Amino acid sequence: MATISSRRRSAIALATAAALVAVGAAGCGSSDSPASAQPNPSASASTAAGVVTIRDPWVKATDKGMTAAFGTLVNDGDTDVTVTGATTSLSSMELHEMAMKDGKMVMRQKQGGIVIKARSTHALEPGGDHLMLMNVTKPVQAGDELTFTLTFADGRTQQFRAVAKPFTGAQESYAPGHGEPMPGMSATPGMSMSPAS
Structure with a gap:
């Protein structure tokens, strides 16, 4: 009887330890996942x-x-x-x-x-x-x-x-006198506002 109880206790202890390790590993993985799952090129x-x-x-x-x-x-x-x-x-x-x-x-x-x-x-x-x-x-x-x-x-x-x-x-002309009207800044429709890549 005592042998069976010891075996059960050992099995329960091993199962508990395994569960804690699994939870710990899952916790680490989930905190790292968003950054690695969504790469940011910049x-x-x-x-x-x-x-x-x-x-x-x-x-x-x-x-x-x-x-x-x-x-x-x-x-x-x-x-x-x-x-x-x-x-x-x-x-x-x-x-x-x-x-x-x-x-x-x-x-x-x-x-x-x-x-x-x-x-x-x-x-x-x-x-x-x-x-x-x-x-x-x-x-x-x-x-x-x-x-x-x-x-x-x-x-x-x-x-x-x-x-x-x-x-x-x-x-745009970033030159001295920058408070003065700037050439090309008359809000021309369709003007690209993106840098060259």
Whole structure:
């Protein structure tokens, strides 16, 4: 009788241990699955953990002067988030917007920062809000990766990387006097707002 009880106890202990190992392995697999099941081609250039997610970040390639960084800011949280500043080692930066002035489209500093509403997205794009690199210290060539740091209204910061791409759409001129009307920015219908790949 005692032998049968010992065997049963041993069998139960082994079954319990096996079940715990199986549950532990399944738990590890499920936490890794979403990232590996949904590959992100620009994973190194996107930030999924932090204040916001930055989707498809890119920078307009340039030889000198001014340029801009673009992408989509995603706020999955329950409260609005405000970007109040951006920095990179390549130049000083400002948050910019395009707005109508005297019937013409002009570029100007965005007052109050860039607000990303709760559970929504905010596009940074040519002809709209963007992160302005004021005076690059060296050429930004297609394929270069730049690191940016965003600062938020609550003092938090977040880094992301963006790749440089050639872009001729919208004919934007990021040159001194950027508050002046810009050639080619008369909201021409059908104008491409995507970088060359």
